[in-house]
Amino acid sequence: MFGFLKQVGDYTRDAVDAARNLTQGLAVTFDHMKRRPVTVQYPYEKLIPSERYRGRIHYEFDKCIACEVCVRVCPINLPVVDWVMNKATKKKELRNYSIDFGVCIFCGNCVEYCPTNCLSMTEEYELAAFDRHSLNYDNVALGRLPTSVTTDPSVLPLRELAYLPAGELDPHVVDPDRPRAGQRPEQVLAAMKSAAAVSTVDAGESTTVTTDPKESAE
Ligand code: SF4
Ligand code: SF4
Numbered sequence: 001m002f003g004f005l006k007q008v009g010d011y012t013r014d015a016v017d018a019a020r021n022l023t024q025g026l027a028v029t030f031d032h033m034k035r036r037p038v039t040v041q042y043p044y045e046k047l048i049p050s051e052r053y054r055g056r057i058h059y060e061f062d063k064c065i066a067c068e069v070c071v072r073v074c075p076i077n078l079p080v081v082d083w084v085m086n087k088a089t090k091k092k093e094l095r096n097y098s099i100d101f102g103v104c105i106f107c108g109n110c111v112e113y114c115p116t117n118c119l120s121m122t123e124e125y126e127l128a129a130f131d132r133h134s135l136n137y138d139n140v141a142l143g144r145l146p147t148s149v150t151t152d153p154s155v156l157p158l159r160e161l162a163y164l165p166a167g168e169l170d171p172h173v174v175d176p177d178r179p180r181a182g183q184r185p186e187q188v189l190a191a192m193k194s195a196a197a198v199s200t201v202d203a204g205e206s207t208t209v210t211t212d213p214k215e216s217a218e
Contacts, residue, residue, distance in 0.1 A: 050163070057142060080096070097139040162181075
């Protein structure tokens with residue numbers, strides 16, 4: 001009899017514990033339901049890609065010297081540089097240039113090593129196509145201007161997390177004029193330049209002090 005009562009007591013205690021834990025879990029769940037969903041409503045809202053985002057490659061035919069460095073540094077030797085040697089001028093003549101974005105891994109090696117800077121990474125990432133052959137961009141397709149999230153009137157551009165002001169997590173509630181946390185690359189560059197200018201001036205002053213014979217005699 002005593003064992004039975006103990007079993008009933010244990011069961012009741014376990015049931016009460018389970019009910020309390022469930023209630024606590026549900027309270028947390030309902031608490032989350034009160035918050036605003038932090039989600040980007042693509043395609044009406046889009047995140048602005050970062051400065052170093054590696055999107056579709058842009059190519060300038062007029063700058064290319066057909067050196068094929070981009071082919072050699074590419075992990076899969078992807079860019080196709082179509083050129084012929086002009087025997088009269090003894091110079092390469094570029095005919096066509098193409099990159100197949102169905103194969104490209106967007107590593108950016110070609111952009112980094114191109115000696116004439118005719119390749120660059122854009123922020124364009126919407127390249128989906130129904131036919132894989134249409135992903136093989138020739139020099140005309142590579143040379144068109146990239147689409148931009150910030151200039152598309154049908155899109156609300158939102159800042160990525162690293163570009164929000166300190167302490168902010170949701171780009172929807174942030175005023176677009178509020179500066180981001182940290183410094184922008186051009187601000188860092190300006191600070192480095194001013195620091196270098198100051199150190200140059202200091203070095204010049206100290207050199208003047210040590211090399212001026214009158215001052216050193218005094
Ligand atoms: S590295 Fe640059 S200049 Fe040389 S072939 Fe490639 S795109 Fe042209
Ligand atoms: S981004 Fe990388 S994979 Fe694509 S063409 Fe350039 S080097 Fe090759």
